[in-house]
Amino acid sequence: xxxxxxxxxxxxxxxxxxxxxxxxxxxxxxxxxxxxxxxxxxxxxxxxxxxxxxxxxxxxxxxxxxxxxxxxxxxxxxxxxxxxxxxxxxxxxxxxxxxxxxxxxxxxxxxxxxxxxxxxxxxxxxxxxxxxxxxxxxxxxxxxxxxxxxxxxxxxxxxxxxxxxxxxxxxxxxxxxxxxxxxxxxxxxxxxxxxxxxxxxxxxxxxxxxxxxxxxxxxxxxxxxxxxxxxxxxxxxxxxxxxx
Amino acid sequence: xxxxxxxxxxxxxxxxxxxxxxxxxxxxxxxxxxxxxxxxxxxxxxxxxxxxxxxxxxxxxxxxxxxxxxxxxxxxxxxxxxxxxxxxxxxxxxxxxxxxxxxxxxxxxxxxxxxxxxxxxxxxxxxxxxxxxxxxxxxxxxxxxxxxxxxxxxxxxxxxxxx
Numbered sequence: 001x002x003x004x005x006x007x008x009x010x011x012x013x014x015x016x017x018x019x020x021x022x023x024x025x026x027x028x029x030x031x032x033x034x035x036x037x038x039x040x041x042x043x044x045x046x047x048x049x050x051x052x053x054x055x056x057x058x059x060x061x062x063x064x065x066x067x068x069x070x071x072x073x074x075x076x077x078x079x080x081x082x083x084x085x086x087x088x089x090x091x092x093x094x095x096x097x098x099x100x101x102x103x104x105x106x107x108x109x110x111x112x113x114x115x116x117x118x119x120x121x122x123x124x125x126x127x128x129x130x131x132x133x134x135x136x137x138x139x140x141x142x143x144x145x146x147x148x149x150x151x152x153x154x155x156x157x158x159x160x161x162x163x164x165x166x167x168x169x170x171x172x173x174x175x176x177x178x179x180x181x182x183x184x185x186x187x188x189x190x191x192x193x194x195x196x197x198x199x200x201x202x203x204x205x206x207x208x209x210x211x212x213x214x215x216x217x218x219x220x221x222x223x224x225x226x227x228x229x230x231x232x233x234x235x236x237x238x239x240x241x242x243x244x
Numbered sequence: 245x246x247x248x249x250x251x252x253x254x255x256x257x258x259x260x261x262x263x264x265x266x267x268x269x270x271x272x273x274x275x276x277x278x279x280x281x282x283x284x285x286x287x288x289x290x291x292x293x294x295x296x297x298x299x300x301x302x303x304x305x306x307x308x309x310x311x312x313x314x315x316x317x318x319x320x321x322x323x324x325x326x327x328x329x330x331x332x333x334x335x336x337x338x339x340x341x342x343x344x345x346x347x348x349x350x351x352x353x354x355x356x357x358x359x360x361x362x363x364x365x366x367x368x369x370x371x372x373x374x375x376x377x378x379x380x381x382x383x384x385x386x387x388x389x390x391x392x393x394x395x396x397x398x399x400x401x402x403x404x405x406x407x
Binding site for chain 2: 001003004005006007010011012013014015016017018019026027028033039040041051053055056057058059073075077079085201238239
């Protein structure tokens with residue numbers, strides 16, 4: 001589930017309560033609104049977050065015929081420019097671990113190429129590859145690189161070599177996002193899109209780079225296969241909108 | 245003879261009723277008004293907070309109203325958000341009990357979802373403490389080195405003195 005990990009401008013968080021136009025089964029998901037549902041907030045979908053107000057802090061049940069005093073409402077952390085932090089999932093279902101790529105060829109070429117049959121099926125050019133540090137450990141920044149070449153189920157290439165040689169059996173993880181500024185090109189820009197899992201509680205790291213709802217990736221917490229996180233800022237907030 | 249005034253409501257930017265409102269104005273209209281304060285439908289602050297706690301909702305309370313709320317009894321915890329210039333426990337918004345806006349409020353969330361919607365202050369403290377220890381470690385290493393250097397200098401001086 002998502003949580004607020006700070007704000008770009010510092011300061012404390014804020015929250016407000018809003019009526020809902022759909023049920024919120026889980027806390028820690030993004031609440032938004034569309035013109036079609038002008039009665040309250042609704043959960044965003046996996047690939048769209050229109051007028052995303054913020055992350056929910058509790059749950060709510062929607063009813064078109066509520067009893068007296070039982071209209072559903074939900075608490076939302078509504079401060080703009082909040083850093084939303086979601087756990088990476090290795091698939092569309094919550095709790096799926098990232099696929100660990102095990103090197104099969106060794107450090108044969110320059111720039112480095114990680115060869116593994118577990119390289120993701122979707123193109124993650126513009127994403128990030130990092131050495132597997134183990135569960136509960138944070139990967140050092142120098143052990144990560146932006147992906148510049150990708151062949152599904154074969155290899156992942158980078159432009160700048162890793163500092164240490166890549167030996168057979170070395171393990172790596174990859175995701176379709178980067179905290180570096182992209183060039184704005186779809187399919188080669190991992191800094192501007194993200195996709196939620198089925199219940200909207202985690203970030204689907206199996207998608208192709210440059211697909212999903214429009215956000216701005218702020219940072220990556222590169223850890224193990226089930227505790228890595230992605231932080232992003234919502235750019236389609238009702239109180240501001242980033243123009244391309 | 246008196247004439248009753250007539251109110252004519254005109255949309256801000258022309259057009260039909262309901263049009264011309266900014267997105268945030270439309271969404272602001274969804275805001276939950278809070279507890280009822282009219283005499284014919286009055287909800288006391290205590291009733292409101294108790295109702296929110298029974299429904300397992302997040303509760304925002306100001307510094308004064310917080311004193312009357314026992315989070316441990318209700319199985320609530322304060323939400324923590326790392327911040328560079330506040331304690332991380334403060335939040336701005338409207339107090340659910342007294343309906344006053346403030347910037348030093350606190351958000352209480354049910355224990356069962358606290359981990360999902362709040363950062364862990366202990367983890368943040370551990371990271372900060374480790375950073376502090378790393379900074380402290382360097383001078384201590386230098387202290388050891390300077391002690392060794394001083395011991396060597398004393399030994400050289402002692403040998404010189406004793407021929």
